[in-house]
Amino acid sequence: MEESKLARESSGFKxxxxxxxxxxxxxxxxxxxxxxxIFNISxxxxxxxxxxxxxxxxDILDIKPDSQKGIFRPDVEEYLTPKYIEAHxxxxxxxxxxxxxxxxxxxxxxxxVGSGDxxxxxxxxxxxDIIEKVANGDNRLYEIILGLDEGYxxxxxxxxxxxxxxxxxxxxxxxxxxxxxxxxDWWRPAGRTFxxxxxxxxxxxxxxxxxxxTWNIVN
Numbered sequence: 001m002e003e004s005k006l007a008r009e010s011s012g013f014k015x016x017x018x019x020x021x022x023x024x025x026x027x028x029x030x031x032x033x034x035x036x037x038i039f040n041i042s043x044x045x046x047x048x049x050x051x052x053x054x055x056x057x058x059d060i061l062d063i064k065p066d067s068q069k070g071i072f073r074p075d076v077e078e079y080l081t082p083k084y085i086e087a088h089x090x091x092x093x094x095x096x097x098x099x100x101x102x103x104x105x106x107x108x109x110x111x112x113v114g115s116g117d118x119x120x121x122x123x124x125x126x127x128x129d130i131i132e133k134v135a136n137g138d139n140r141l142y143e144i145i146l147g148l149d150e151g152y153x154x155x156x157x158x159x160x161x162x163x164x165x166x167x168x169x170x171x172x173x174x175x176x177x178x179x180x181x182x183x184x185d186w187w188r189p190a191g192r193t194f195x196x197x198x199x200x201x202x203x204x205x206x207x208x209x210x211x212x213x214t215w216n217i218v219n
Contacts, residue, residue: 015194022195025144034134038145041127042197046087048080048190055079060189065179073178080190085175088191091199092173096163097128099142101153104161104208104215111209113161115181118204122173125162127198132160137219147186147196158219163203167212173201 026035050056055074063073076085098121104113114120123131135141139153163171175191176183180202188194191201206212 019195022144022147029141029144030134037130037134038196041130041199042192045091045192045197045199046084048192049084050190051079051081057189060178063178065183067179076175076177076189076191080175084190088175088199088201089173091124091127092122092168092201093165095125095165096122096168096173096201096203097125098122098161099128099131099146099218100159100161101156103157103159104213106209111207113206113208113213117181119180119182119202120204120206121176121180121182122163122201122203124199124201128160128162131198132218135218139219145196146198147193157217159215160218161213161215163206163213167206168203171203171206171212173203176200176202 026038030038055078060073060079063071065072098113102108105111109116109118112118131142131145135145137158139155139158140150142148142158143150143153176187178187178189186194191199193200
């Protein structure tokens with residue numbers, strides 16, 4: 001019990017420290033106008049609403065998925081209110097976008113964008129437009145805004161993929177459950193990036209080969 005308590009406290013301090021470093025970088029690298037644009041993404045997005053008496057954020061993060069052992073995090077419908085889930089989905093009604101360091105390929109993963117399980121993480125088109133404007137081709141700024149480790153995107157081309165509203169409607173987009181292969185240690189419940197708190201969604205089976213997205217280089 002004591003070890004578990006210490007682990008939780010350590011995790012909370014780690015999150016606090018990460019958030020502080022993120023804010024420090026944002027204030028050092030962005031102009032006041034650019035900071036406002038980025039901070040308003042979170043400020044103007046739907047407020048996360050948990051179902052009372054259901055799983056808490058800590059409960060969910062304490063679960064470490066292991067598909068081989070049959071251990072999974074709960075479906076988002078089990079702990080987020082229907083109103084919030086729908087409000088989150090509506091953020092993507094005008095399309096979805098993502099930034100990645102790899103050029104889309106018809107050969108990689110059988111032409112499916114994202115991880116080996118066929119899932120991929122996306123931002124709303126409007127939020128991606130803001131991020132692209134503020135980052136202005138600087139991979140380091142993309143890393144700061146998206147909460148990525150410095151150097152993760154490298155110094156090569158950065159690709160933006162866009163999916164139309166029609167494809168989003170056909171495929172569906174949902175709040176990531178944290179069971180996706182692409183859900184790393186920085187994944188947090190409720191469909192928000194960490195530490196930037198930018199809404200994100202997950203889609204399945206988005207195919208480069210079938211032309212289900214467009215792409216261009218943004219740096």
